[in-house]
Amino acid sequence: MAMATYDWKTSTFAEATAVKAIDSHTYEGSFPDDWSIGKVPNGGIVCGNFLAVAKLHFATTLKAQNQPHTIAFHTDFLRRTQEGPCLFKVTDTKLGRQTSVIHISMSQGREEVVAYLTQSNLFTEEGLSLDTGFELHPLPPPVDLAKLKEDKDEHWERREEMPFASFRKAVTKLQFHFPRAGQPHRSVGDEWVHLTTGEKITNQSLGFIADMFPMPVESFRERENPYDSNDPEKAKKRLAIYWYPTVLLNIEFKKLLPEEGVEWLFSRCKTKQIKNGRMDLELTIMDAEGDIVALSHHGHSEFPVDAADLEADSEAF
Numbered sequence: 001m002a003m004a005t006y007d008w009k010t011s012t013f014a015e016a017t018a019v020k021a022i023d024s025h026t027y028e029g030s031f032p033d034d035w036s037i038g039k040v041p042n043g044g045i046v047c048g049n050f051l052a053v054a055k056l057h058f059a060t061t062l063k064a065q066n067q068p069h070t071i072a073f074h075t076d077f078l079r080r081t082q083e084g085p086c087l088f089k090v091t092d093t094k095l096g097r098q099t100s101v102i103h104i105s106m107s108q109g110r111e112e113v114v115a116y117l118t119q120s121n122l123f124t125e126e127g128l129s130l131d132t133g134f135e136l137h138p139l140p141p142p143v144d145l146a147k148l149k150e151d152k153d154e155h156w157e158r159r160e161e162m163p164f165a166s167f168r169k170a171v172t173k174l175q176f177h178f179p180r181a182g183q184p185h186r187s188v189g190d191e192w193v194h195l196t197t198g199e200k201i202t203n204q205s206l207g208f209i210a211d212m213f214p215m216p217v218e219s220f221r222e223r224e225n226p227y228d229s230n231d232p233e234k235a236k237k238r239l240a241i242y243w244y245p246t247v248l249l250n251i252e253f254k255k256l257l258p259e260e261g262v263e264w265l266f267s268r269c270k271t272k273q274i275k276n277g278r279m280d281l282e283l284t285i286m287d288a289e290g291d292i293v294a295l296s297h298h299g300h301s302e303f304p305v306d307a308a309d310l311e312a313d314s315e316a317f
Contacts, residue, residue: 010034012197013205016045017052024061027053027088035170041081042170043246044211051204053088054117067100067119073251075115082108122256140190141179145264174212189214189269200261210251210296213269247299254292277302
């Protein structure tokens, strides 16, 4: 089956997270429309910009700290973001020998997203290390990445197009592979992903990876998992369009990926409760070696929407 094509201008992850300094603590960027859900920039690409600001800030203003790596990230989405220019203001909250903490506020005429980021140096960190014996339950199916690339893996199949990709443009930036036998439970979403932009995945792009997954809520609403079907038209017929704005997103970075990046990452998304229009999401992101790369926790709201609803100039929450 041929890969889906789209009729809008596309940009790379590097282009979508390009930031530049205005002064020592002020940076500017811009959210392209091809990384949006409707007219709202995907929360993951917003996080990618925050991580880009932190990286630049610690490579310039705070270079003497020698703490180039984000190890913890907490962000709150106060208001709906918009496509186009954005401004970031950094406050150096705590500067230390082992870790430092900065606060970043993003505005587009008003303050819309705030975050705290903890920086360290993953090259030089040392301390107690113990094998906890952690493993996912149930274990995901084995994978042959060479065969997966050709969509010939025995246990995993390529999803040619995600539901409502023309509305959820951000989902077109990843190629998703789901278990051929179906997800292990309606509350769980397993996937192998890689970027469709020709780029590899780095720690900076983990903010986007952590916000891209098969939504377990949709398998509960529809009584069957739309991500088990490789027929996008069938999925559309049974899947009402919903918007799941991110209220908060946390990431703990466990492993430093190679500077040149990796092609594939695995993630498991799991929800524990969906109630009164709110849901939690927990993600475990792992590499091809089976190492934990990052852990992420989300809080989301849920809205049944028409595309026109997201055009309105009003707050999301």
